[in-house]
Amino acid sequence: MSGQEKAAQETIGESLSGRDTAKVLHWLLAAALLALFVVCLWLFWDIWAARNDLQAFLRQRALPPAGVSGPLLADMKDLYRQEITLNLVLASLILVMGVLLGGYVSHWVRLSGRMKDIQNIDRYILQSITRGVVTVDERRRITSCNRAFGEILGLSASLCSGRSFSSVFPEESPFRRMVEWALQSPGNMDAEDEIVYTTPEGEEKPLRLTTCALRNEKGRLIGVILLVKDLTPIKALEERLRRQERLAAIGHLTRRILHEVRNPLSAMDLNLQLLQERLEVLGFHDPKAERYLRVVFSELHRLDKVVGDTHHSVTPPPVHLRPVVLQDVLTQVAEGLRASFEKDGHRLVLDLWPEPLEITADSDRLKEVLINLLLNAQDAVAGRTGRVILRCRLEERTNRVVVEVEDNGAGIPWENLSKIFDPFFTTRRRGTGLGLSVVHNIVKQHGGEIHVSSWVNEGTLFAVHLPGPLSSEMPSH
Structure with a gap:
């Protein structure tokens, strides 16, 4: 404990x-x-x-x-x-x-x-106390309940106090099982368990439940304390550490592979060009051969792009930070992609903060982030009446700006959410799995964070948090 x-x-x-x-x-x-x-x-x-x-x-x-x-x-x-x-x-x-x-x-x-x-x-x-605390007497009646308990479980703490514990939690509930064990077990032993709890809004939370026997000065049992700890931040930190370990291993392996692949690619490209020039000198003109050469050149350039993206994902180039107005960057990106969205029958909605948000950023790399996220959103709404929102706002409490890309597409399955920023992870047939990895690195270089929330068949929300105006959180480059 x-x-x-x-x-x-x-x-x-x-x-x-x-x-x-x-x-x-x-x-x-x-x-x-x-x-x-x-x-x-x-x-x-x-x-x-x-x-x-x-x-x-x-x-x-x-x-x-x-x-x-x-x-x-x-x-x-x-x-x-x-x-x-x-x-x-x-x-x-x-x-x-x-x-x-x-x-x-x-x-x-x-x-x-x-x-x-x-x-x-x-x-x-x-x-x-940041943990949820609820006390239950011998008659299974809730005698006290703190605010954190209600916030963690998505319940009203004021409505819980004074009520029967069974009226708040059904018989099969792990909360009720823990309290009954504490009241009825020999010696009223303390107990601890970890569960996954689903709030009334459908949000899943990993929780740690701890029960402690409550005794008076004479040692007589007068009730039970149930402590509830939200493990979401801890699990997120553990997942972040695991991801960093995976990325470190992938990065080490990728750098070795890139070193071995790039030289042959350059040699192949050079020799194909020489072959094409030699055939032209010899006067050899065969439509099929020329078509084969174009295919080889195309695939070779595509492979070279994959190698370049992979190199950027493991060793991103430095960013050049300058003062930029965030609304200007978003407007330029939206205008550049609007025609593509309208061609597919989708709406691209721009929702800007009313006051200018001047931040320190690399506008070209920031555009790369937004284009990646918007193209992913465009793919997600394929086959339906798509609506993608690009918005920005200021979080005055934290002095950070938030850029959000929200779509009403197919959503991301829960089991994939923790992997989408990993290099080479993709669910698309022709995807390389490097786009979101590059996005993650660029956001990190700006001293920011990127979060994703998704609901299957309802949509996805990517939120990019960046240091706001006059912020001292920016990394030095």
């Missing part, structure tokens, strides 16, 4: 234990004050009864003249002294009771204030 998870468990456990202690103290003080009230009430009743007896006695007997002494006068003095004594005792008890009551109220006000402060601190700590 991580340090953050342990801190969450200790914080919640201490909070609940503190509340139990406060409740016990409250009831003890309340019982003591109630006992004092009963005693005072009894004494008051006793004094009231004695006073009534004295008044009845005085009404039944006439008082003796002044100066006369006797048993009656002695009894009256006795009763009077008792009444005064009891009144003093009662007044003292009432005073003591008032002091105690005032002290109790003052203490309870201070204690309530401290409890509210503790609860606010607990709530702040709980809400600031």
Whole structure:
């Protein structure tokens, strides 16, 4: 269990234990004050009864003249002294009771204030934890739930609190299975598991679930803490590291192959040219032979282009960064490809940020990125009424510009998403699999990132994030 998870468990456990202690103290003080009230009430009743007896006695007997002494006068003095004594005792008890009551109220006000402060601190700590945290009592009722829990699972955290756990998660849910295991297993052992969770919006997330038994000061089980960690960033980092390892291996192998292939290609090209010139000198004109030579030249040049693209993908040429207005670059690319889109019956929509976005970039290499992405989008919408959007916007929070290419094409299968930027990976019959690899390298040279989201039979969105205006993130070249 991580340090953050342990801190969450200790914080919640201490909070609940503190509340139990406060409740016990409250009831003890309340019982003591109630006992004092009963005693005072009894004494008051006793004094009231004695006073009534004295008044009845005085009404039944006439008082003796002044100066006369006797048993009656002695009894009256006795009763009077008792009444005064009891009144003093009662007044003292009432005073003591008032002091105690005032002290109790003052203490309870201070204690309530401290409890509210503790609860606010607990709530702040709980809400600031990046992991999802939910507590469930023995009756399987959700007693608390933080904001991260709702954000990770795509649920409303406010609607979860106070509800039965079974009403939020069905019986076959791994969340419910983990909680039941923690409550029913011998010794209430902690457990951990990794799952793939599908949000209500259909997004799949790798999650790590951890359950911890929640006990009070006496060690009695009072509930379970369920911690939920979103592993998406970790999995993405692992995939990025694996991809870098693959690219490093491919790059090393490719450089060796290119070195061995380029020289024969140059020799073949040179000798074909010499052969063509020799045939012309000899006056040899055969249509079939000339057609064969054109095919060989064409395929040789295509192979040379593949070799050049491969070289650029593993050893990209340096970029020449200059201030450019992003909207101008997008407009030039869109106007150059619009006729091709319209010829195929597709729409190319340009959606530009209203204010000029001046960034530092190599405009030619940036155009290469956009042309690659737009041509891929054009292929993706083939066979349907295609609509491709080229847009740019500013993320003011991060001071980065975002260029997006969105289409309503066939989409990319989930299992291919992690491979599309790898060299030589392609699903097209005549594709080389180098276009997106080159795009990735160019974006990286600009200090940016490229992300892709795709939905089968719905479309694909490529988002290029670049350092924005006046940004200091640009790499030096």
